[in-house]
Amino acid sequence: MASDTLTSSARTDAEISGLDALEIAGRDKEVSRGARIWAATWPKLAALAIAIAAWQFVVWTGWKPPYSLPGPLEVGRELMTQAQGPQLWEGIATTLRRAAVGYVFSVAVGLLLGLAVARSTVLRAAIGSMITALQTMPSIAWFPLAILLFELSEKAIFFVVVLGAAPSIANGVISGVDYVPPLLLRAGRNLGARGLNLYRYVIAPAALPAIVAGLKQGWAFSWRSLMAGELLVVGISQTSLGAQLTYSRELSDSPWLLSTMIVILVVGLVVDAAFGAADKAIRRRWGVLDQAGQ
Amino acid sequence: MTSTTTTPQSATTAVALSGVTKVYGRGANAVLALDGVSLNVAPGEFVCLVGASGCGKSTLLNLVAGLDRVSGGQITLAGDANPGLMFQEPALFPWLTVDANVEVPLKLRRLPRAQRRERVAELLRTVHLADFGRKRPHELSGGMRQRVALARTLALDTPVLLMDEPFGALDAMTRDILHDELERIWSERKLSVLFVTHNVREAARLADRIILLSSRPGRIIYSTEVDIPRPRRIDSPEVAAIAAEVTERLRTEVGRHGQ
Numbered sequence: 280m281a282s283d284t285l286t287s288s289a290r291t292d293a294e295i296s297g298l299d300a301l302e303i304a305g306r307d308k309e310v311s312r313g314a315r316i317w318a319a320t321w322p323k324l325a326a327l328a329i330a331i332a333a334w335q336f337v338v339w340t341g342w343k344p345p346y347s348l349p350g351p352l353e354v355g356r357e358l359m360t361q362a363q364g365p366q367l368w369e370g371i372a373t374t375l376r377r378a379a380v381g382y383v384f385s386v387a388v389g390l391l392l393g394l395a396v397a398r399s400t401v402l403r404a405a406i407g408s409m410i411t412a413l414q415t416m417p418s419i420a421w422f423p424l425a426i427l428l429f430e431l432s433e434k435a436i437f438f439v440v441v442l443g444a445a446p447s448i449a450n451g452v453i454s455g456v457d458y459v460p461p462l463l464l465r466a467g468r469n470l471g472a473r474g475l476n477l478y479r480y481v482i483a484p485a486a487l488p489a490i491v492a493g494l495k496q497g498w499a500f501s502w503r504s505l506m507a508g509e510l511l512v513v514g515i516s517q518t519s520l521g522a523q524l525t526y527s528r529e530l531s532d533s534p535w536l537l538s539t540m541i542v543i544l545v546v547g548l549v550v551d552a553a554f555g556a557a558d559k560a561i562r563r564r565w566g567v568l569d570q571a572g573q
Numbered sequence: 574m575t576s577t578t579t580t581p582q583s584a585t586t587a588v589a590l591s592g593v594t595k596v597y598g599r600g601a602n603a604v605l606a607l608d609g610v611s612l613n614v615a616p617g618e619f620v621c622l623v624g625a626s627g628c629g630k631s632t633l634l635n636l637v638a639g640l641d642r643v644s645g646g647q648i649t650l651a652g653d654a655n656p657g658l659m660f661q662e663p664a665l666f667p668w669l670t671v672d673a674n675v676e677v678p679l680k681l682r683r684l685p686r687a688q689r690r691e692r693v694a695e696l697l698r699t700v701h702l703a704d705f706g707r708k709r710p711h712e713l714s715g716g717m718r719q720r721v722a723l724a725r726t727l728a729l730d731t732p733v734l735l736m737d738e739p740f741g742a743l744d745a746m747t748r749d750i751l752h753d754e755l756e757r758i759w760s761e762r763k764l765s766v767l768f769v770t771h772n773v774r775e776a777a778r779l780a781d782r783i784i785l786l787s788s789r790p791g792r793i794i795y796s797t798e799v800d801i802p803r804p805r806r807i808d809s810p811e812v813a814a815i816a817a818e819v820t821e822r823l824r825t826e827v828g829r830h831g832q
Binding site: 291292294295296298299302303462463465466467468469470471472476480481484485487564565566 | 635638640655657658660662664666667668669677678680681682701702705709710711712713714716717725726729746747750753754757
């Protein structure tokens with residue numbers, strides 16, 4: 280009987296590693312880094328080329344005179360000139376500084392507010408729906424009030440940026456905490472995680488993908504609010520990107536106007552890509568991203 | 574937040590339930606899930622709870638695990654045992670590697686790092702996953718994930734293991750192998766196991782004692798000792814005979830609800 284037990288357990292070991300090997304086989308697919316980057320890049324380059332071609336085509340049709348709609352070449356030349364002078368870089372610096380200050384403050388408010396509402400049923404009943412209502416309010420509609428309160432100052436812009444971004448971030452936290460799988464909570468509690476430890480070991484990491492989605496949306500809102508603010512609240516600074524848009528329109532300098540717009544678009548895209556990369560990394564790590572489908 | 578009272582007990586009982594009742598809801602909508610369930614699990618005993626749907630099997634395990642409160646009666650655990658609970662789903666943390674998953678209960682018990690690493694390696698060897706510590710749960714098969722969950726539960730160093738249909742979602746071949754594994758680990762570590770299943774053969778393959786619960790409300794209606802020598806095989810005639818007997822009782826119970 281003893282030798283029987285021994286052989287049976289040795290057999291079980293072999294069976295287990297056999298099954299594991301069969302089930303794991305073929306799961307690891309490695310694509311080279313270069314090929315991956317190229318696969319992600321060429322459609323973007325193609326789309327950009329098509330957009331520029333369409334723009335040039337519209338210019339050639341003579342639909343608008345060249346002084347109101349310049350062609351891509353002219354705007355490109357203006358962009359190069361701008362890039363050599365200090366004005367553009369000062370504009371980018373001013374705008375990004377405002378964006379960073381407003382966004383960081385929004386993140387702090389949003390995270391605290393979201394966590395408080397997610398934890399407390401009373402707070403949720405009181406202000407849960409108000410947060411969503413705030414989110415639907417177009418941020419530009421806040422400006423008249425902001426200007427009354429803070430005059431044409433940077434504070435007015437800051438006020439609107441925070442009101443635009445914080446609700447999205449709070450909502451991300453709330454939905455993240457709400458959708459933590461109950462099974463993981465039970466498992467965590469059984470493993471000995473109670474109170475703060477439950478937040479640290481289970482709730483916070485489980486909610487992270489939703490929180491990052493909220494942060495990304497919050498950035499989009501704050502960037503838009505900031506641009507609206509800089510267009511409206513001109514005069515306090517000559518250099519911000521929004522102010523440059525306004526001046527270029529007033530001076531009918533359309534190449535300057537378009538090149539400033541391109542800069543704004545690029546800044547938005549770069550930050551968005553950073554969020555996208557963070558989001559993807561998290562989802563891959565969490566195992567939600569289909570490895571083959573990316 | 575638990576009504577599971579923990580008092581030193583005589584060495585003859587690892588888990589004792591006396592007159593445990595559980596009611597969900599209030600007033601006219603109240604549902605009686607468990608009705609006066611009394612049951613003792615001896616140290617090192619393997620008890621299988623079998624019943625059709627709605628017999629409150631999972632409710633019972635939640636109560637013993639202290640995740641829910643009894644409406645009446647008492648649950649006593651020997652020593653200061655904090656029972657480990659396993660589910661049909663592995664319930665692994667997807668953001669952690671296999672190593673880190675097994676490490677969570679050790680971290681929560683504030684074991685020093687070196688000791689934790691040693692324990693994790695030992696536990697993964699126990700479930701034959703020593704080479705998979707750096708993988709993430711989604712890279713493993715269902716059976717492997719369930720073994721990681723078992724290692725993580727064993728990391729609690731608890732003498733009592735509560736299992737809620739842990740192999741219910743696995744294919745038959747993987748399940749048979751995991752039965753062998755569980756039997757080995759149970760006897761090596763002298764665990765007391767309360768194992769819930771609706772699979773009567775599985776119960777006959779694993780249990781020292783099978784307990785049959787009625788449905789709505791859950792009551793103990795039948796109990797039988799299984800004294801087939803171990804290691805057993807699920808396709809042996811002895812296991813089949815016990816399974817046939819329990820199935821007969823179970824069908825009578827299910828039929829009662831059709832009238």
